[in-house]
Amino acid sequence: MSGPAHPAEPGGGDRGGILDREGALAKLLIAPAVIYIAAMIGAPFVLAILYSLSDATTGDPGLRLVGVQNFQAALSDPVFRLALRNTFVFTLVSQSIVIVLSRVLANALLKPFRGKWLVRFLIMLPWTAPISLGTIGWLWMFDSIFSPIDWVLRYLGMLGTASALFGANTNMYWLGVPGLAMASVILVNVWRILPLATVIQLGGLSSIPKDLIEAAEVDGATPWRRTLMITIPLTLPIVSIAFLFGVVFTFTDLVVVYVLTRGGPVHMTQVLSSWTFFKGIEAGDLAQGAAISLFMFPVLAVAAIFILRMARRTEVV
Amino acid sequence: MGRVEIRSVSKLFGEVRAVDHVDLATDEGEFLVLLGPSGCGKTTLLRMIAGIETPTSGDLVIDGRVVTDMPPRMRNIAMVFQSYALYPHMTVYKNIAFPLRARGIDEGTVRKKVEWAAGMFKIGRLLDRKPRELSGGERQRVALARAMVREPSVFLLDEPLSNLDALLRTSAREELRQFQRRVGVTTIYVTHDQVEAMGLGDRIAVMSQGKVRQIGTPLDIYQWPADTFVATFVGSPPMNLIEQEDVLLGFRPETFRPSDAVEGSEGMVTFPFEVTYLEYLGAERLVYGNVGEKSHARHIVSRLPGSLTLPLESGKTYPFAVARRDLRRFHRKSGLAFSGETA
């Protein structure tokens, strides 16, 4: 070990060097992160706003401000309105399912059982594996001819005969039929967010003091009442946090839709993020793309505010 | 070596004046105790001497050198924290060697000194253990050894006994005192426990609300409190205070006895004492009550030796007396002792 020289470091004098002065050192240590964030998040964010007010394209990226016409154009575009609606449906439906399922799953995982690590590993896979690769697995499972789900339905006689429950076609065309395509996209998203929501809830559930539940038990509260009066109120903030993070990730997600349907069939699963990509990058209309993406911002801002509130509230308790 | 001077030092945390124009100086080799209730600024003062906090104003001088703006490592002080702050990832040996290695001392010397310090605190057999494998008492010894190993000119201790159980605390206190006498290093010791303060200190500085209320020997502090704060903070039960016009009369519970038990009445002041409550504690008996309606505190307490078996009952009034020379007088408004009456 080479210690700092005694009594003073070079140039430090009696006051010590910069490495001794808290105020200066604090700024020095924080600066790189703040500069990075300002340059790579702050600046692009401002640029996104500027693009949305301009007529920039990939071919002609110069900034000429044209006011809010990009937003007006977006709003009058039926595909955009569909994408906006789909984004909300996609987000809210999948997150509602996720919250319920993750609660059930977290409760089950809380109990002791054999092989927990394996079950945990399997259940976490959708979150821990790269999402684009997991979704590719689903793409193959939703294949228009070789879908194993269709095979099972045919095997059970529910598909492919004149009297079958799901019709006479040999296949369901999971990603080719409008309503079914949306359901498929939601299913994959539930599959993907469920692990995250589960571990967050697991943390919340295991943080409830045992003596509180025992006290309620002694007081003669029934299990149902205990859940209603103790578990739910105490875990509400953490459930909200799980929900809000799920909303943020789902609302802005591109991967599931891009890999599974590319927004099809005929824009029926188009969401804001995918539409941003197709307009802004593939079609090269930077201005339109930026405007579309910024429609996501209010929702994110509101979610962020709620996340902060919830976190604060739990800290006080 | 080892003289600490505190010159009009103040420390503000935002609007709060944690330390308020404190002047204080230690003698060489002295054991000085900073005593006060929590939040009185004693720990902040100690941390400023250590260099962990910087004074808002004023100067700190160690051995004639102004150290106010110096980082801790240049001050040649050692400190033991309340938590002992042992490095959890290092063995006891490495913990004790740390201050030496940080100064770039060669390994041979390090080994010799660590063994010397470990021997002094009888922890030689613990050198390979990690802090989490030690008992509270052992941790405290390791912290002391680490502090002493580089022979600092000033030794700072922040409530080092408060994490020990009561039994251990008494023996640790005695050891600490003997050890300090032996090495003769100037020691500043922070505590809120008056028993520790009385037992350990050559002198005690009593602090309250950022100010030093009184500094003196344990005897001075107890016998001649400088103000009503010191009078009621030191001593258990605290000094009794009675209002008389614009004077507060103070006297220690053990000086307040039944007239019947006092020989002669010369130089005695007698009060009718209405007993409300009695506590028999074995070696002593505490008698609570009122003297008329003029009592400043809710209760006046008399502390009688257990050997004094005089029957007393609650609800009855007895004549109690205190010797005139045991009476202390304080200004009613300022709470300060009348000048010329302190030692």
Place this chain on the structure above:
Amino acid sequence: MANLGKIARRGGLYTLLGAFAFFSAFPFYWMVIATFKRDHDLFSPLNNPFIFNESPTLDHLRLLFFETHFVGYLLNTLLVGLAVVIITLVTAVPAAYALARWARGWGETLGIGIFLTYLVPPTILFIPLSRFASFFGLQESLWSLILVYPTFTIPFCTWLLMGFFKTIPKDIEEQAMIDGLSRFGAMSRVVLPLAISGVLTVVVFAFTLSMHEFIYALTFISVSAKKTVSIGVPTELVRGDVFQWGPLMAGALIASIPVAVVYTYFLDRFVAGFTMGAVK
């Protein structure tokens, strides 16, 4: 009777967990099957798709490793991941420490501010950042990814590390300063070794997040040889309109499992970050 009820509850629990595990893991089982199935078996609609109707084969793996850029994708991913880890550590560790320790009041606010930037999604930033990339001539270069990925690793890792540093008692570093170290020395030589598990968490997190990233890679990189695994596998293993399902599934599987194993091990620590200390 009580015993019977217990068995029934036990059975219910296993059934429930089994169902969830099946739901979560089935796509990966599906990848395993496709990886080793002969094309003829794979593409016969009447064959039972869940089992090997013909003997398994390594053809798809051979094709994946020797006739596609898959190995290159892995190497690109590794390179980008390591570079991002380094940038993240160099910026997030000092910032987190300074915010956790020195800044009374404004440190907490700035820390939350930094965390909130994590919520600004790539879907808003990728258009302007693609212009940045082309402005600096980094289009089609892994450097564009190396520079952009820290935008999501730094905010989250700074926040995560702040939590770790706060759990280390201040006494320890104050003691180190008294024992002879400078302010900086106390941080680098005493606090960092104590926060090593936090630092390790950040290493894993920064790497896995880089590996998972899709949008930026899709936007910035279109040359096949420069792609990372997360876009290379889904976009390149398609000939014309025809998906090469065998190699595709093999690639997805091979890239997924190792990272999933490591991630699972560290998962609880990430979640502590998400909940912002709300769960104690």
